[in-house]
Amino acid sequence: MNIRHLVKLSSLMTALVLAVALAVTGCAGGNGGQVTTITMAGSTTVQPLAEELANNFTATRSDVQITVSGGGSSVGIQAAAAGTVDIGMASRDLKPEEETLGLVVHVIARDGIAIISHPSQNVTNLTKDEVKLIFAGNITNWAEVGGADATITVYAREEGSGTRAAFEEMVMKGTAITASALLFPSNGALRTAVAGDPNGISFISFGYLDDSVKAFAIDGVAATVENAKNATYPIVRPILLLTKGEPTGKVQEFISFCLGPVGQAIVAKHYVPVI
């Protein structure tokens, strides 16, 4: 094969690739009209819920696309205030310094925070005070709360996390989480870490509970959506969608959808609905 053949072949390949790319992108948004993209970012707690709501909302219409990304509640709040995304997601209330950013708050659900451990953990119940002392580093061995003789490994979220902020507000109440806690940047990462460590303990959103981890009962109350709904489970926080100013157009339609019967039915699967 000489140079001429090589040049011919490579230009043919390039033309083919370009043609395929054009065809694929041309097929999307095929109604010929405007496709509005709504961008959402923020809390990893809200992320799976937002993705499900988005899928359901866009399933029956082709004029809207919704992209959802994570980053943590603080990122969501900052991004919404700066206008980099259309909707910010947060799993905690706004702090006083964030109230002046001009954000409109829409509460679409309430969510419990589960204290989780490895499925092989013998201890099944903890008091709120024991949870606080474990995360503060005062209780360091599972034997002190009725388990096996092993050092407790504390896993936590980074400081910008809404789940961490809500946990600190409702459980730690001013006491700092121990400096030796291993920090991970999302609910999913914490769940994976604890699922692999027989002596681990951490806190994640109810929405992330699955068979790979076990949730403690707090003060005798099991970690279920029912108990979050009837307010017997003590660690529950609001799930917020934030917009800069009042929402308009497709963004407003989506938020109304989330607060409507179909959206709230989706919420009710793992979270506490607000209607």
Added chain:
Amino acid sequence: MSRYLTDRLARYAVFAGAAVSFLVLLAIAVFIFRGGLPAFKEIGIFDFLFGAVWRPGQGQYGILVMIVGSVAVTAGSLLLAVPLGIACAILLAEVAPFGVRQFLRQAVELLVGIPSVVYGLVGMVLLVPAIRQLGGPGYSVLAASIVLMAMVLPTIISISEDSIRAVPASYKEAALALGATHWQTIWRVLLPSARSGIIASVVLGMGRAVGETMAMIMVIGNSITFPTSPLSPTRTLTGNIAVEITYAGGLHRSALFATGIVLFVLILIINSIAVISLKRGGHAQNLA
């Protein structure tokens, strides 16, 4: 006339290209210094560099833990990578037959191409549970050192191999002619002659180790405590920036830029040592 014109134009074009790269470096330096100097002013250089507590929520900005963490992880990775790397370089330069050499070189080059997040993933899924058996939570300096070793190895191997090959053939021939065995020649003649190149490779590997971020935050635990043993978790300078920059504001953000300044200065020093070391090597060989 046009020949001289093209000559001139080509010279300017090449100069412009070099200037662009230099400008990028300058821009980065200006950017991080602008972002980080307020932190140095407000926190004080001494308190910042030697403070043992990092709790931005309570206004404490001491990065000593992260400096110790970075140093520990770098030292650990070099401890593992230098013997292995030099041994592999000797193999590639002196011992291996042609086919084995080609195969090994390809394998080493492949190591360079693997993205760091993949190293982190493998470390998280394979290394961490294994190290947990030895004690501690598994996320540890040891895990980070092993992962970094794999990333630093190609640098050390390729530059050391080139240095060993660059030793004049007359040295090797003289040693063999005097009755030395192959290994004696390698150990007592070739390696000492290639010393400055090998040192340069180690120093460059050190630079790569200090700058590694993604793999570090996946296997080292990111806890703000001093590592008391290879099995304890800690945090590196790079991990500190990566974990917190997305939500930091105000003085906290400036402190993270200041961490960037510390890293920048560190890399400058390390690279300068490498360049000086390489230059010295050139002189030694010309003296022969």
